[in-house]
Amino acid sequence: MSILSLHNVSKAFGSLTVTDDVTFDVPDGQALGIIGPNGAGKSTLFNLITGNLLPDAGTIRFDGRDVTREPAMRRCLSGVGRSFQIPQPFEKLTVFENLVVAATHGRGLSETEVTGICAGVLERTGLLRKANEPAGRLSLLERKRLELSRAMATGPKLLLLDEIAGGLTDGECKSLIETIQGIREEGVTIIWIEHVLHALISVVERLLVLDFGKVIAIGEPSQIMESREVREIYLGIDV
């Protein structure tokens, strides 16, 4: 069964079409990678799935419901979680407090109800030992882990990751991949936008290629990377 389906979804900013008649499905429990050049419309696609933007045309179904016009908060409460490209935690709050904010808002629960949930998330994302550290003092990898933890604290069935591996060393990237693989093995469906292709390919079962807002390919990663059109788009990028 598909947890997410987009059908003929389009979005324009003025005369610029950024999402162009996009149709695809994500089966429950699968991990899908999204690649494409800068400005291809990848983050816009996430904004349409989360409800931060509404499409001009088309339908979006999540977990058996038509959510096309539903506000972002309701989609979050029903299980759409998201990490942002640029982590913006509450710098002066501790890691744990940042999670409590995400969990209470994302689940509609009280602070006391989410305490155990937040500790469990931090354990899974490897940040428990930093729980009482102000977010502003974290390293880049820890900030990425906090961003992932904040998304997980909302209890997602579908986790959207926006370029979470960017800027990390190879070793840091590897440890983050292990954490993401662990989340995937728990059955959370993942859609991951990433320029660090080796990281993406080590986790996802399918790749979707976006160019000028259009889906130009979707399928098994090795087949996609063999395609001439995709190689042309990625000319100069080491795959």
Ligand SMILES: Nc1ncnc2c1ncn2[C@@H]1O[C@H](COP(=O)(O)OP(=O)(O)OP(=O)(O)O)[C@@H](O)[C@H]1O
């Ligand atoms: N709110 C907006 N208003 C006007 N134009 C926008 C808006 N948001 C995005 N755009 C434009 O839409 C296009 C696609 O942007 P988007 O951020 O979705 O691309 P992207 O594939 O995520 O790029 P990157 O890899 O650089 O993050 C860009 O040309 C961008 O300038």
